[in-house]
Amino acid sequence: MEHIECLIIGSGPAGxxxxxxxxxxxxxxxxxxxMQPGGQLTITTDVENYPGYPNGIMGPEMMELFKTQAVRxxxxxxxxxxxxxxxSSGKPxxxxxxxxxxxxxxxTVIISTGASARWLGIPSETRLNGSGVSACAVCDGFFFRQQPVAIVGGGDTACEEASYLAKICSKVYMLVRGDNFRASKAMQHRVLNTPNIEVLFNTDTDEILGDKAVTGLRVKNNKTGETREVEIGGFFVAIGHTPNxxxxxxxxxxxxxxxxxxxxxxxxxNVEGVFACGDAQDKTYRQAVTAAGTGCMAALDAERYLSSVMHSK
Ligand SMILES: Cc1cc2nc3c(=O)[nH]c(=O)nc-3n(C[C@H](O)[C@H](O)[C@H](O)COP(=O)(O)OP(=O)(O)OC[C@H]3O[C@@H](n4cnc5c(N)ncnc54)[C@H](O)[C@@H]3O)c2cc1C
Known part of the structure; x- marks a missing residue:
């Protein structure tokens, strides 16, 4: 059987x-x-917040460069x-x-398997993904500054992201499926007291409108069946992530x-010789640069672990 000193599971920024x-x-x-060589950034276009690329870089190209450097x-x-x-043995x-x-x-094993955003599963969301549809307000909100946008979700993350978007976008429609938020009271207050956030309760996404890029949204009140169209430039989904x-x-x-x-x-x-980094262990920041930072930590931790095992022999 092949023996590997350091096995890294996953090929995103952390891995x-x-x-x-x-x-x-x-x-x-x-x-x-x-199943996703290069990780989540391979499904996005411009990455403008990773230091070292003053003019931004396309996500897939950036991940090719990560790979080239690792291979070299x-x-x-x-x-x-x-x-x-x-x-099960608890010891490598x-x-x-x-x-x-x-x-x-x-x-040693480094787990860097990332997380997958949950999507609504409607065809227009898939068709316009990367052309105005995003699952990351911090990553993509900037592209819609001074434009109206919409965000779906009623939890803490959705509230946090709606507040973030409200600072850079002209208006934020927040679509909440039920008749109440799931978020903490503090987060609810923050959203409800932000003048340019309009919360639409009991509201589902009927269709995201636009041919090549998002131009609008048709929403449906799930109690009355009434539909309404609003003009938006960006559509954000904040209904959670599933770590892999x-x-x-x-x-x-x-x-x-x-x-x-x-x-x-x-x-x-909790298992000796097993380390975790990136989005698989980070529900708070979920950024390429934080994933890379913890990837560095995991390799240093693994190296120190191996040395300590060697010295104790
Ligand atoms: C559309 C979009 C746009 C984004 N834009 C930005 C941005 O502009 N700036 C920014 O900083 N962040 C952005 N992010 C977030 C960023 O992509 C993530 O924070 C980052 O990719 C997390 O890195 P990671 O290495 O932890 O995991 P991931 O990038 O998710 O990579 C996980 C890797 O693990 C592999 N894997 C999973 N399971 C297994 C297994 N069983 N065996 C082997 N391999 C496995 C996958 O194939 C993949 O290669 C964006 C995310 C999305 C979805």
């Missing part, structure tokens, strides 16, 4: 940054790319999905299955949604 650091520490990292420094990047892990090496048919063993962590569930400590819990000020999980 590739971990790879860059692990390769430079001579840990011979192997990255398995998973000695990372072995492989196409394949980790389909199961066995951390751990056995991991790739594509359900190959087994490898790993001395199901295969780790039997062993790794997680919160109720599936976000991995790491030990304070580190990327250590």
């Amino acid at each position: 590739y940054t971990a790879a860059i650091y692990a390769a430079r520490a001579d840990m011979k990292p192997v990255v398995y790319e998973g 420094l000695g990372t072995d990047v492989r196409f394949g999905l980790i389909t199961s892990v066995d951390f 090496p751990y056995i991991v299955s790739v594509d359900d048919n190959i087994q490898i063993s790993a001395a 962590t199901t295969i780790f569930k039997p062993w790794i400590e997680m919160d109720a949604t599936g976000y991995i819990i790491t030990k304070p000020d580190s990327t250590h999980t």
Whole structure:
């Protein structure tokens, strides 16, 4: 069976940054790319908030550069999905299955499997994704400054993102499915007291309008059946994210949604030799730069862990 010193699961900003650091520490990292090589940024257009690109960069191009850098420094990047892990021994090496048919063993495992935004599932949302439809207000709100936008969701994140958008956009329509928010009282107050946020309760998205880019929205009151059209430039979905962590569930400590819990000020999980970084353990910031930052931490933590094991022998 092949033995790997540092196995990195996932090829987004967190995984590739971990790879860059692990390769430079001579840990011979192997990255398995998973079903979305390059991660979430490969489904977006301009990235304008990642430092070092003064004119912005397209998401897919940026992730190619991450990969090139990781490979140049000695990372072995492989196409394949980790389909199961066995951390039951609580001590490395751990056995991991790739594509359900190959087994490898790993001395350290870095989990950087990210999270997937939840979508409404209507055709116009898919058609206009990246052309005005987004699941990240902090990432894409800037492109709609001084324009009206809409946001769907009634939880804390939706309220937080609506408040963020209200500072840069002329008007924010907030679509809440029920007749009340799910958000905390404090967040509700903040939204309800922001003059340019109009909250539409009992409201569903009927259709996002626009040919090549979002130009408007048809909403439907789910109590009266009444529809209404509003002009918007951007449509934001804030109905939650699902971390890609199901295969780790039997062993790794997680919160109720599936976000991995790491030990304070580190990327250590509850299982020895297993580290987590990026969106898989971050429900608060969810940005490329924070994912990269924690990817760096995970590689440093893994390297220190390996050295401590070596010295204790
Ligand atoms: C539309 C959109 C636009 C965005 N725009 C910006 C922006 O402008 N600026 C910004 O900072 N952030 C932006 N973000 C957020 C940013 O993309 C994420 O915060 C960042 O990509 C998280 O990095 P990550 O490495 O943790 O995970 P991800 O990028 O989600 O990568 C996860 C990786 O894990 C792999 N994987 C999952 N399961 C397995 C498995 N079982 N085996 C092997 N591999 C697996 C996937 O294939 C993928 O490669 C945007 C997000 C979206 C969706």
